[in-house]
Amino acid sequence: xxxxxxxxxxxxxxxxxxxxxxxxxxxxxxxxxxxxxxxxxxxxxxxxxxxxxxxxxxxxxxxxxxxxxxxxxxxxxxxxxxxxxxxxxxxxxxxxxxxxxxxxxxxxxxxxxxxx
Amino acid sequence: xxxxxxxxxxxxxxxxxxxxxxxxxxxxxxxxxxxxxxxxxxxxxxxxxxxxxxxxxxxxxxxxxxxxxxxxxxxxxxxxxxxxxxxxxxxxxxxxxxxxxxxxxxxxxxxxxxxx
Numbered sequence: 416x417x418x419x420x421x422x423x424x425x426x427x428x429x430x431x432x433x434x435x436x437x438x439x440x441x442x443x444x445x446x447x448x449x450x451x452x453x454x455x456x457x458x459x460x461x462x463x464x465x466x467x468x469x470x471x472x473x474x475x476x477x478x479x480x481x482x483x484x485x486x487x488x489x490x491x492x493x494x495x496x497x498x499x500x501x502x503x504x505x506x507x508x509x510x511x512x513x514x515x516x517x518x519x520x521x522x523x524x525x526x527x528x529x530x531x
Numbered sequence: 532x533x534x535x536x537x538x539x540x541x542x543x544x545x546x547x548x549x550x551x552x553x554x555x556x557x558x559x560x561x562x563x564x565x566x567x568x569x570x571x572x573x574x575x576x577x578x579x580x581x582x583x584x585x586x587x588x589x590x591x592x593x594x595x596x597x598x599x600x601x602x603x604x605x606x607x608x609x610x611x612x613x614x615x616x617x618x619x620x621x622x623x624x625x626x627x628x629x630x631x632x633x634x635x636x637x638x639x640x641x642x643x644x645x646x647x
Contacts, residue, residue: 424571447634458621458638459574466634505573509634516581517562517625518589519636521573 417442417508421522429530434478434493436525438506441487447509448489449519450480454502462504465489476500501529534558535639537622543645550609552642554622556602562625563605564636565589565597567618574621580605612646619643 422437440446447466451459463474470482476499480491489506503526507519534557544550554563561582566574566589576589578597586597594616598606609616620643623636 449635451638456641458640461635461637464635516579516587517634517636518564518576518579519574519634521575523571523573 417446417510417520419506419508419520419522421504421506421525423525424523425526425528427528427530428496430498431495434491434496434500434527436491436504436506436527438480438489438491438522439487440489440506440508442508448480448482449507449509450474450478450489450491451505451507452476452502453505453524459505462491496527496529498529498531501527503527535622535624535637537620537639537642539642540640541643543647544612545647546613547611550612550644550646552607552620552622552644554605554607554639556605556624558624558626559602560624560626561602563599564623564625565595565605565607566621566623567591568621568641569618577607577620609644612644614646617644617646 418441420439449464450462452462453459463472465472465482473479478493503524505524506522510518510520536555538553564579565577568574575591577595580586580599596608619641621641622639
């Protein structure tokens with residue numbers, strides 16, 4: 416069964432610093448991979464997705480992620496953090512082999528804090 | 532805007548009472564999902580639907596039932612609420628199917644349920 420592991424439940428960076436949020440997945444089939452962002456008291460918003468095209472995926476708000484099959488990783492990065500990036504981030508993998516017809520398997524989330 | 536409306540957005544109830552949460556979509560998509568979000572657990576699938584009157588269980592379905600009598604509405608019912616069901620509940624839809632499906636889910640704003 417597919418699973419997702421996000422390393423670090425809390426990450427704190429200074430404004431202008433590099434943001435790196437880590438995600439590793441397990442999947443028996445070529446996966447679709449996603450990063451979502453959740454601002455306080457809101458729903459989840461798609462940041463970016465990997466669907467077997469280019470391995471470096473660019474998303475909204477300056478974020479990007481690189482699919483590395485050999486490392487089973489899909490880490491999220493942003494070169495320069497902004498105060499508005501403070502939120503919770505979720506990595507997810509498509510449950511294509513689990514019989515749930517399009518369900519996504521989510522990691523436990525990483526809360527990003529940005530210090531002035 | 533994914534055209535998803537959840538109601539109620541906030542509810543406080545007592546142990547043992549029935550509760551129904553409603554998810555309404557405006558775009559007639561086939562697949563709909565109910566997740567719950569809890570700190571340290573990310574999002575976990577409760578039930579999903581792949582058409583009118585077609586539903587199936589997810590990872591954490593015990594204590595929950597669902598119904599879908601119309602394409603646009605997906606109801607989640609707690610027959611007898613317990614304190615362990617205090618959570619934030621999210622409805623999601625998947626747009627497209629087959630070649631038009633790129634795998635991502637679109638989420639509603641959430642329903643915060645407190646069971647006392």
